[in-house]
Amino acid sequence: MKIRNAVTRRGVEGGGAVGFLCGVACTLLLVWWHHRHSMVFFVDAESRTLPGTDPSNDGEAAADVAQVQEPPVPRAMRAAPLPDLDTVPHLMVSFGNAAYFELAQNWAKTVQQIGSPFLIAALDEGMMALCLENQLPCSKIDLGKDEAHINFRDNFQAFRAMGAVKVRFVLDLLEQHPALPLVVVSDTDAVWLRPPWTYFQQRPAAEFFSSSDCLSHQVEVEWRRDHGQPRCGHVPGNGDGHALNTGLFAVRNTEGAKAAMRAWAGMLVDPAQERADDPMHREMDDQLALNTMFEGQGGSVSLSAEDPRTVLVWDNKLRLQVLPVLLFSNGHVAFVQRTPWKMGVAPIAIHTTFQRYHIPGKRSRLREFGLWLMDPPEYYGAPAPAGALGGAGAGAQPLQLLAYELDVAAFVAEAERRRYPGARMPLFEKNWLGMSFQLAALRDALAAARMLGRTLIVPPVWCWCDYDEHPHILYRCRIKGTDYGVPFEAPLDYLIPVAQLDAYGVAYRHSSFLQHPQVPASLRHSRAAVDISPSRPANPFPAPAVTIGHGATVWAGIQLPDLLRVLQPVQSSAVLVLRGHVPGFLGGYGPQGGAEAAQMDELFAELLGNDGAFCCFSWGDSDQQYDRLRYAWPAPLAEEWRPWEPPVLRLPEWCDRVSAKHGNQGFTRLRQHPCAFLRNASLAAEAADDSGPYNTGWEPH
Numbered sequence: 001m002k003i004r005n006a007v008t009r010r011g012v013e014g015g016g017a018v019g020f021l022c023g024v025a026c027t028l029l030l031v032w033w034h035h036r037h038s039m040v041f042f043v044d045a046e047s048r049t050l051p052g053t054d055p056s057n058d059g060e061a062a063a064d065v066a067q068v069q070e071p072p073v074p075r076a077m078r079a080a081p082l083p084d085l086d087t088v089p090h091l092m093v094s095f096g097n098a099a100y101f102e103l104a105q106n107w108a109k110t111v112q113q114i115g116s117p118f119l120i121a122a123l124d125e126g127m128m129a130l131c132l133e134n135q136l137p138c139s140k141i142d143l144g145k146d147e148a149h150i151n152f153r154d155n156f157q158a159f160r161a162m163g164a165v166k167v168r169f170v171l172d173l174l175e176q177h178p179a180l181p182l183v184v185v186s187d188t189d190a191v192w193l194r195p196p197w198t199y200f201q202q203r204p205a206a207e208f209f210s211s212s213d214c215l216s217h218q219v220e221v222e223w224r225r226d227h228g229q230p231r232c233g234h235v236p237g238n239g240d241g242h243a244l245n246t247g248l249f250a251v252r253n254t255e256g257a258k259a260a261m262r263a264w265a266g267m268l269v270d271p272a273q274e275r276a277d278d279p280m281h282r283e284m285d286d287q288l289a290l291n292t293m294f295e296g297q298g299g300s301v302s303l304s305a306e307d308p309r310t311v312l313v314w315d316n317k318l319r320l321q322v323l324p325v326l327l328f329s330n331g332h333v334a335f336v337q338r339t340p341w342k343m344g345v346a347p348i349a350i351h352t353t354f355q356r357y358h359i360p361g362k363r364s365r366l367r368e369f370g371l372w373l374m375d376p377p378e379y380y381g382a383p384a385p386a387g388a389l390g391g392a393g394a395g396a397q398p399l400q401l402l403a404y405e406l407d408v409a410a411f412v413a414e415a416e417r418r419r420y421p422g423a424r425m426p427l428f429e430k431n432w433l434g435m436s437f438q439l440a441a442l443r444d445a446l447a448a449a450r451m452l453g454r455t456l457i458v459p460p461v462w463c464w465c466d467y468d469e470h471p472h473i474l475y476r477c478r479i480k481g482t483d484y485g486v487p488f489e490a491p492l493d494y495l496i497p498v499a500q501l502d503a504y505g506v507a508y509r510h511s512s513f514l515q516h517p518q519v520p521a522s523l524r525h526s527r528a529a530v531d532i533s534p535s536r537p538a539n540p541f542p543a544p545a546v547t548i549g550h551g552a553t554v555w556a557g558i559q560l561p562d563l564l565r566v567l568q569p570v571q572s573s574a575v576l577v578l579r580g581h582v583p584g585f586l587g588g589y590g591p592q593g594g595a596e597a598a599q600m601d602e603l604f605a606e607l608l609g610n611d612g613a614f615c616c617f618s619w620g621d622s623d624q625q626y627d628r629l630r631y632a633w634p635a636p637l638a639e640e641w642r643p644w645e646p647p648v649l650r651l652p653e654w655c656d657r658v659s660a661k662h663g664n665q666g667f668t669r670l671r672q673h674p675c676a677f678l679r680n681a682s683l684a685a686e687a688a689d690d691s692g693p694y695n696t697g698w699e700p701h
């Protein structure tokens with residue numbers, strides 16, 4: 001395999017590797033905790049080249065970044081130079097194909113922000129072309145003369161061999177550049193928040209570092225034998241197995257590490273390792289191979305009492321450190337548990353695993369946490385540069401926003417008092433109610449924003465029950481082996497399928513939007529409160545001259561014509577903030593608005609699609625009709641408005657029809673399953689237990 005850079009690109013080669021990276025990175029699990037503060041942290045405002053800021057008034061930053069606007073020059077001359085691999089002190093590497101280019105570009109921007117030399121190995125010619133166009137230092141991986149004949153989608157062996165290509169590529173770098181001490185590899189669906197170099201320097205004994213799917217920082221801190229938690233088997237003395245995630249790893253240029261890389265690549269091209277007879281587990285990909293290799297031979301032992309976190313694996317031939325999830329966070333630890341920020345640190349890197357919506361889901365979470373660097377200044381409400389190509393230009397509408405502040409926890413607490421006097425409500429029921437409440441608020445807010453021609457800032461999402469691909473979530477409404485409690489603030493994708501919002505062109509921003517340092521202060525400060533009153537005020541349309549200028553009041557059941565009239569005096573404010581404990585306040589479009597109301601109802605149903613539901617009651621290919629339970633969706637706006645009533649969770653009529661296949665019947669008896677707690681009061685009491693995190697004591701049932 002040869003490494004070549006963009007200027008030497010030649011004939012078209014197979015582009016069938018699309019989806020390969022996702023195969024490595026898309027872990028479909030879901031989950032959630034207790035701290036009520038919003039702890040979203042952002043890229044430091046002092047960082048060079050914040051996304052959406054104009055680098056032209058910062059000469060130094062502009063020079064550092066490959067993305068600066070340059071006058072068009074002939075394509076062949078524009079390839080970004082590759083770093084000098086014989087002199088750089090370390091190197092960041094990723095792998096990309098054209099289908100994942102946007103992620104690759106975002107990855108590169110985060111790497112540029114931490115000032116690291118990097119290169120991207122391009123897996124297809126489309127990627128190479130995009131690298132040229134966008135000034136990214138890319139090397140085409142040359143797969144050899146057979147490449148054009150490989151159909152990756154259908155040829156499992158070839159797919160597996162692609163994993164070997166990645167491993168070989170890194171090995172070649174190390175072998176061809178003996179003075180290159182350290183290579184850090186991360187998939188394009190990772191982001192770097194700060195440099196990892198000190199971290200590696202301070203751990204000189206280890207030759208190989210890998211991230212993991214472990215979900216508990218606590219378990220990693222305690223570092224004890226027989227901890228009994230899943231996915232954290234890298235702690236020596238635990239039988240549960242490694243859950244190394246090769247989407248992020250680092251290799252030192254040592255003989256031991258190179259030998260391990262050779263063996264790893266060898267496993268991936270060895271036909272004996274293919275498990276084609278087991279369709280559920282045939283994917284001996286690079287990740288499974290590495291886990292198998294490290295588990296297979298002798299397990300792991302600590303290097304010494306002084307350095308217990310460096311472990312010997314692979315027959316004691318390799319010194320491995322697993323990167324702690326606090327600092328090299330997977331998607332659950334970062335975006336659902338929010339552990340790093342709760343512990344007062346920013347992660348060094350985040351790998352956007354543990355989510356359900358593929359690239360749009362990853363992009364949404366990165367946006368929510370200020371780590372998506374691909375949006376232009378206009379996205380943040382900065383005026384578009386005059387005459388900008390494709391920009392809205394000088395005559396463009398300034399960004400006008402509508403936010404909605406709600407107290408979901410207060411609503412759920414009130415419902416608990418009414419329905420379970422003297423007792424507690426099961427977590428699943430709290431979640432179902434809370435999500436139904438938040439869906440109603442979201443619908444009203446979306447409709448009001450459209451009526452006003454504003455972009456909606458969606459409210460933060462609060463959950464009492466996590467999602468998980470496995471129904472074991474119905475034990476405690478949290479994934480086992482985690483550090484969070486309930487309720488927890490969840491990413492937006494817990495409430496609504498974010499891919500749909502994008503697909504339907506809905507104008508929205510994430511709940512954290514106004515905290516982004518790219519948002520101009522002039523926008524942030526241009527703000528008016530819009531209180532929601534339970535009833536129409538005696539004087540609904542006060543003349544601005546008689547008010548003291550703080551905002552406006554709307555009321556339960558208000559319709560479009562009155563809404564526009566009430567808000568007219570505050571329309572010049574960039575941000576209107578709806579406030580008040582009146583769910584379902586929006587009365588619709590008024591007597592003339594039947595068609596618009598129907599349109600909005602249809603849009604909302606399309607946005608939710610098959611979601612707007614709890615997802616995870618069954619396992620395997622049976623009982624899929626009993627896998628979901630819809631949250632209560634708001635009454636259509638086209639219907640006559642009635643005050644919103646908290647919905648009541650009813651016993652599903654299918655409880656006794658679930659089959660015994662894959663244990664599905666058994667799951668209906670788990671305490672957080674509505675078929676269980678709605679029929680058994682003592683289970684309901686157990687299901688109300690929200691105590692503590694979930695990283696101790698596995699309860700077998």
Ligand SMILES: *[C@@H]1O[C@H](CO)[C@@H](O)[C@H](O)[C@H]1NC(C)=O
Pocket residue numbers: 680681682683686
């Ligand atoms: C209700 O649940 C409890 C466990 O909390 C169990 O011991 C009991 O048998 C259940 N009752 C019925 C009728 O299933």
